[in-house]
Amino acid sequence: MKRRTLISGNEAFAEAAIRAGCGFYAGYPITPQNELIEYMSRRMIAEGKVFVQAESELASINMIFGASLSGVRCMTSSSSPGISLMQEGISYLAGCELPAVIVNVMRGGPGLGNIAPSQADYFQSTRGGGHGDYRTIVLAPSTVAEIVKLTPLAFELADKYRNVVLLLGDGILGQMMEAVDEDLFDIKTKEYPKPWALRGCEGRAPQSIKSLYLAPGALEEVNLRLEAKYNQIREEEVRYQELIDKNTRVVLVAYGTVARLCRGVIRKLRSENINVGLFRPITLWPFPNQRLSEISKTVKKFLVLEMSTGQMIDDVRIVLDRSAEIEFLGRTGGSIFSEDEIIAKIKKMLKIK
């Protein structure tokens, strides 16, 4: 029999990162992701890797900058207010093309908000909360097992593209415990050479890592090169999951915890012979534009569900424009949906009493 292990989402991020070769972690406590930093403090040191409890998220992200430019796989984690503090650092990582993995276990905002689950950092994650022309890859797992699958992928994509990769969870996903096949943790990741890393100039000419370009036109050239990289990511790294067939009448568009809730709703409605489908972006950036557009050729009703007042829906609107009916259902400020309210909304869309 396969060995299974009972583990929380927060600890799964941590363990999967260690298995993926994370050599440096720095973090600052914040609910609802404290289990992650606590787990790292034990396991990183036991593994002979580096753990630093930083004095702030400003320090965490800049420690990550230092570890990353050394050529070491590195990660930090936080929840919404802490991720806000990291934005300048993320922009510098982007400007210097340094790989890094950042976990955001989202909580309610704005401000101190609350410590309940939320998806209100979608704009911040996909639009880039920091300054300048840059993009971060955003992966949104919806189960603990998927955390274990996507975390190593995050490290691989970060190295492959020399880019920041955000792993976006929420308070439910972080705190929830699930049984996960142990061999899922044994994923091998591809390693990429890092000739750009600063390790001292022995045997080569001195190098620098920087994001300042003062000469006229120089920064534009860099930004256009970055944009070409982002275009390659848009082409090659789109990921999604769908549960749609030719009889589907409404497609629910949701990610993370909300997508998981939708699966229960879909099961219930299908037992009533109401065929509702699911489109779940796994990469929030790059957003799966093309596939969503294809789906809209056959299905004309979409319901976007988010734990926010509506952020991902902007991406859905950009794709679908006026080619389909788009409705929205959101809960905000840390509140979550009941299956019944989702079902009522779908029935209303289908004019079913």
Place this chain on the structure above:
Amino acid sequence: MKSIYKKPISLNGVHTHYCTGCGHGLVHRLIAEVIDELKIRERTIGIAPVGCAVLAYDYWNFDVTEAAHGRPLAVATGIKRVQPDKIVFTYQGDGDLASIGANETIHAANRGENLTVIFINNGVYGMTGGQMAPTTLMGQKTTTTKLGRDHKLHGFPLPLLDMLKVLDGVCYLERRSLFSPAEVIKAKKAISKSFINQIDGLGFSMVEILSPCPTHWKMSSLECLTWIEKEVTKTYPVERVK
């Protein structure tokens, strides 16, 4: 013929962008000389600040990165913790180290990170046009203290180096200046010691250097040196603090 003066290998043969009489170029050279003498060039990683010295990577002939404003010591912590065999140093202005980055400074020092910090105290924010720095002297005029620094409005000059003395993680603190050739030699000795401490694994070492800024002090190069000797050293005595 015996050569008694030449360009250190650790310094690139290029013109710097620094103003006439500025201290940055001189301290760059002292650091380069020390790195040559200690034969650590090939395993040194420097961190340039946001400030007048941001382009230091063009002037030093070893690996250099650039940190966000105030964050060199967090970046240095990341580098040194994963590459403990390398020699890692930060080069920071007083705005960078003592204002926006004061928290990073205190905590890197308190953790006893095995790092070298070269702290350039020129009493102003040079790069942004000569505004008040945390180190600006009482009564000193800057572009944001037109009538002179007034403690009721601006607080007092921050003695960050001295504040670090009480921290157990700190190994070595010294304040030097550049106002005479003898002082320059002492400054170099202190810089050298701060690197040797790191080589020996002794922990956090910081050298503060009182440095002239003729452009923003609106003085000649020579007047700057006299000002440092007569005025700046009253608030910031040149001495070994720890």
